[in-house]
Amino acid sequence: MSSHYEAPIRRPLIIGDKNYHDISVDVAAPVEGKANKLWWTAFSIALIAFLWGIGCIVYTIGTGIGVWGLNKTVGWAWDITNFVWWVGIGHAGTLISAVLLLFRQKWRMGINRSAEAMTIFSVIQAGLFPVIHMGRVWNAHFVLPLPNQFGTLWTNFNSPLLWDVFAISTYLSVSLVFWWTGLLPDFAMLRDRAIRPFQKKIYGLLSFGWTGRAKDWQRFEEVSLVLAGLATPLVLSVHTIVSFDFATSVIPGWHTTIFPPYFVAGAVFSGFAMVNTLLIIMRKVSNLEAYITKQHIELMNIVIMITGSIVGCAYITELFIAWYSGVEYEQYAFLNRATGPYWWAYLFMMSCNVFSPQFMWFKRLRTSITFSFIISIVVNIGMWFERFVIIVTSLHRDYLPSSWTMFSPTFVDIGIFIGTIGFFFVLFLLYARTFPVIAQAEVKSILKASGEKYKKLRDGNHE
Amino acid sequence: MSNKVVQAMYNDDDILMDAVKEVRAANYHIEEVYTPFPVHGLDKAMGLKGTRIAITAFMYGCVGLVFSVWMMDYMMIKDWPQDIGGKPSFTFIQNMPAFVPIMFEMTVFFAAHLMVITFYMRSRLWPFKEAENPDPRTTDDMFVMEVIIDGNEDELIAFLEKTGTVEIKVTEKH
Numbered sequence: 307m308s309s310h311y312e313a314p315i316r317r318p319l320i321i322g323d324k325n326y327h328d329i330s331v332d333v334a335a336p337v338e339g340k341a342n343k344l345w346w347t348a349f350s351i352a353l354i355a356f357l358w359g360i361g362c363i364v365y366t367i368g369t370g371i372g373v374w375g376l377n378k379t380v381g382w383a384w385d386i387t388n389f390v391w392w393v394g395i396g397h398a399g400t401l402i403s404a405v406l407l408l409f410r411q412k413w414r415m416g417i418n419r420s421a422e423a424m425t426i427f428s429v430i431q432a433g434l435f436p437v438i439h440m441g442r443v444w445n446a447h448f449v450l451p452l453p454n455q456f457g458t459l460w461t462n463f464n465s466p467l468l469w470d471v472f473a474i475s476t477y478l479s480v481s482l483v484f485w486w487t488g489l490l491p492d493f494a495m496l497r498d499r500a501i502r503p504f505q506k507k508i509y510g511l512l513s514f515g516w517t518g519r520a521k522d523w524q525r526f527e528e529v530s531l532v533l534a535g536l537a538t539p540l541v542l543s544v545h546t547i548v549s550f551d552f553a554t555s556v557i558p559g560w561h562t563t564i565f566p567p568y569f570v571a572g573a574v575f576s577g578f579a580m581v582n583t584l585l586i587i588m589r590k591v592s593n594l595e596a597y598i599t600k601q602h603i604e605l606m607n608i609v610i611m612i613t614g615s616i617v618g619c620a621y622i623t624e625l626f627i628a629w630y631s632g633v634e635y636e637q638y639a640f641l642n643r644a645t646g647p648y649w650w651a652y653l654f655m656m657s658c659n660v661f662s663p664q665f666m667w668f669k670r671l672r673t674s675i676t677f678s679f680i681i682s683i684v685v686n687i688g689m690w691f692e693r694f695v696i697i698v699t700s701l702h703r704d705y706l707p708s709s710w711t712m713f714s715p716t717f718v719d720i721g722i723f724i725g726t727i728g729f730f731f732v733l734f735l736l737y738a739r740t741f742p743v744i745a746q747a748e749v750k751s752i753l754k755a756s757g758e759k760y761k762k763l764r765d766g767n768h769e
Numbered sequence: 770m771s772n773k774v775v776q777a778m779y780n781d782d783d784i785l786m787d788a789v790k791e792v793r794a795a796n797y798h799i800e801e802v803y804t805p806f807p808v809h810g811l812d813k814a815m816g817l818k819g820t821r822i823a824i825t826a827f828m829y830g831c832v833g834l835v836f837s838v839w840m841m842d843y844m845m846i847k848d849w850p851q852d853i854g855g856k857p858s859f860t861f862i863q864n865m866p867a868f869v870p871i872m873f874e875m876t877v878f879f880a881a882h883l884m885v886i887t888f889y890m891r892s893r894l895w896p897f898k899e900a901e902n903p904d905p906r907t908t909d910d911m912f913v914m915e916v917i918i919d920g921n922e923d924e925l926i927a928f929l930e931k932t933g934t935v936e937i938k939v940t941e942k943h
Contacts, residue, residue, distance in 0.1 A: 309783070309809075309810075325910065326805065326806075326909070326910035327909055327910040330805075330909045330910065451840065451844055458848050458849035459849070460844035460845070460848065460849065461844070462845075462851075462853055463841050463844065463845050463867065463868055463871060464845075464853050464854070464856050464864070464867040465853075466870075468871075469870040469871055469874075472870070472871045472874040472875070472878075473870065473874050476874045476875075476877055476878045479878070479882065480877065480878065480881040480882070483881065483882060483885045484881075487885060487888070490894065491805075491806070491908065494900065494902075494908045495805070495908040495909060497900065497908070498900075498902070498905035498906070498907075498908045498909065499905070499909065510899075510900060511896050511897060512896075513900065514889065514894040514895050514896060514898055515893070515894055515895070515897075515898030515899055515900045515901070516894060516900065516908075517803060517900050517901045517902040517907075518803045518804050518805060518806075518902060518907055518908055519801055519802070519803060519892075520801065520802040520803075520804065520808075520811050520812055520815055520817060521812070521817060521820075521892070522892045522894075523804065523806075523807040523808070523811070523812075524807075524812040524817060524819075524820050525820045525822055525888050525891065525892055526807065526888075526892075527807050528820045528822050528823055529822060529884060529885065529888045531823075532822070532823050532826045532880075532884060533881055533884075533885070536826075536830075536877050536880055536881050537881075539873075539877070540874075540877045543870065543873055543874065543877075547870055550870070746806075747805065747806040747807070748806065748807075750805060750806040750910075751806045751807050751808070751809070754782075754783075
């Protein structure tokens, strides 16, 4: 028992009288059970949105991106806003699975699987936008440095857009193998529990024949640790490079050295909000409240509060530096952002991202499930507006006043965005019914240290 | 040598750990231990050597770095240098700052993927691979220790029964 010591001050991460077998049963239950009406309703809505999005994408590809609201002055708008928004959401998954692993935070184990799933699904949505923004998607392979019929025509490695191609594809593929490696023991658990031959076959295939030998576990843990060590700088580099798309340009409002840390903080901020949105629902629907506890929600709220405040500092720093630079174009860009025709978007951004997370200073609010859910939605709206404000307000006032204009989205812009939300939820809902949504092997390894029953047995005299 | 093994099943990781230590102390040869989750310290207790997979990751990362340097040097400097926004493209070192992001990404890409492939190959994990765990419960809540029988079957079983096992089976190992 002594080897499982944990300070009594730490609250239990697994609630109730659970043993190892109970964890298997609880994690397998959503997979082995039947979907209820709620799941089918949500899935149908998501699927319809997804199909609508496909329709809009097909229309875009068939006709050209002229069907979007873009114009000569505002050449990037919803497409790139959505791209940055989705990539940002993805970052929380890696933060939870990699950074918190390096910091030995045990609370990550209840939520890392779903957070990583969210990462992968949202990066897929993100990747869609630059590709369709190219217009001629059949030439999308031109972004890769492939030998071609032009002989010496290579990609331009000086371009931040190409850095993005490398960063996003590395990020997506590394996240995927990190996720899958962690899934192997849990798929094996489902495989060995499966009664129907079809299920047994599928999970046998997915588990890659995992058997749980001591040597395999030793390698598994080492691989997880090294992948976490690689994924940590990787996730920081990805949003840094996304911010380079703007920061290396010469547009006032974009040409800012603060962008990399500011974008990374914003990404973590919106990603944790999305994790909260998804998990607050999932823990209830899939009966996982014993593993995704109120404490998990509270800790995520604290991360939201801190990263939201970092983002707030960045907004204010930007304003100060614009004034302090003495460059009138910079000054105008920021003055126009706050007080120009897009003042309402700026206000949305400020109130959702800087003001709303401050409520989390109050313990009563950050431990309230309903309130956390509302704030998580508010933050995601705010972070979408942040990208919109950065992109559109910087562009719509050109150097040439005669080309000053406004941007308004067409139904196609809106349709594709809604379509990606639909696609995301289609993937996530399918995942929630077919995958082990909690890293049960890892949770079992902390049961004796952090399970409520074992903690009570150990520190019994305290209560 | 005979391929017969005794499979002793345990229902608790702490009992298993003590059993592993006792079996090793009594000079029996532990063939394999199957556990449903990583039991910390088990590899040391079994006397397994440390894994070198992190070292391979480092080497793969170096390969990725070298590959990215070679690729960008060939494409941007040697094969067809171009004037892009006035950025110096005469020598690699002058153009290098713009290459840092991709040098980093390729390092991570190679290190991560090749390490994971190495892990899958070494631990014999791939799609359509048949699972070889002796009992389906070993991925749920049971721990199995396999000890090789070396003409001492009865003595070994009697010994294992005292280590807190809940089930004992003798089988042929292929």
